[in-house]
């Protein structure tokens with residue numbers, strides 16, 4: 375990855391329709407995607423991520439704002455003039471052509487010499503590990519294999535940027551996980567900038583160098599998986615990525631007091647009401663009555679194999695959840711209705727913006 379920007383969107387607005395029925399699919403989005411980066415746009419259905427991808431591809435024009443590629447304004451450049459390729463959820467392969475023909479088709483359309491088409495197609499077949507299936511019709515391939523052909527076909531012309539619109543969503547879980555690793559490998563080996571769209575947080579966390587979290591046409595936060603998970607900027611990001619607990623609190627006279635009345639160790643320059651958040655794995659469960667621990671009652675236990683989720687109720691009935699590792703043998707000694715103490719790992723509590 376370099377410090378240069380492959381793609382830059384500046385104050386991009388995209389509205390569909392007019393008047394009262396207008397939808398602002400993108401509402402002043404600015405983002406910089408670096409050269410050689412695996413960048414993921416993550417968000418729930420309808421948040422605008424596909425629209426942003428389509429603007430980068432040139433399939434749509436923005437209502438306002440500009441899109442730059444390598445520093446050049448490409449806002450109104452037609453799709454076929456952009457060094458950008460897209461892989462769609464539906465692979466859109468030619469069923470009557472072979473794997474090799476599907477890959478070489480785009481190169482031939484670009485007028486590449488026959489020798490180059492041949493060598494490049496062979497290179498792509500090896501890259502996606504389909505060299506032994508070059509002469510098969512794509513209709514005779516599994517979903518995962520078809521997805522590899524679609525990737526090879528899109529990578530063959532060596533685009534500067536590859537756009538991927540939920541390309542793994544048609545695959546079953548195991549295959550999807552295998553393809554996630556494969557995609558990351560392809561991106562690293564080719565050095566091409568990938569812009570990947572998904573609503574699946576696990577997919578985003580496992581593959582991306584950086585993630586842009588979107589909601590309601592706005593980019594809520596951009597950062598590495600770790601930054602977004604450990605330092606979510608607002609309530610939406612905190613709850614969309616992983617599981618978390620929210621605690622209403624009030625800062626006054628140098629102390630932060632939860633709605634339950636318990637004082638917690640949390641330094642803040644502000645006073646007044648605030649929402650704190652803490653991930654379930656940052657809670658420590660200790661015997662009831664231990665000094666400094668917050669009293670709670672176990673309201674439910676849910677076993678998840680490696681982990682057990684311990685649901686707790688604080689004095690004011692606020693519900694929170696602790697994730698503890700399940701013991702190898704026996705049970706963890708927790709029972710519904712038990713009184714227990716809760717401690718927060720140092721530095722794990724965070725205040726959220728709106």
Ligand code: ATP
Nearest residue numbers: 390391397399418419420421422423424425426573
């Ligand atoms: P999904 O994951 O469901 O594809 P998304 O985050 O990709 O969702 P977009 O497809 O970008 O969302 O859509 C954003 C908003 O813009 C939605 O409210 C959608 O209904 C609206 N929208 C998208 N395309 C059009 C269009 N051609 N005409 C009118 N509204 C549109």
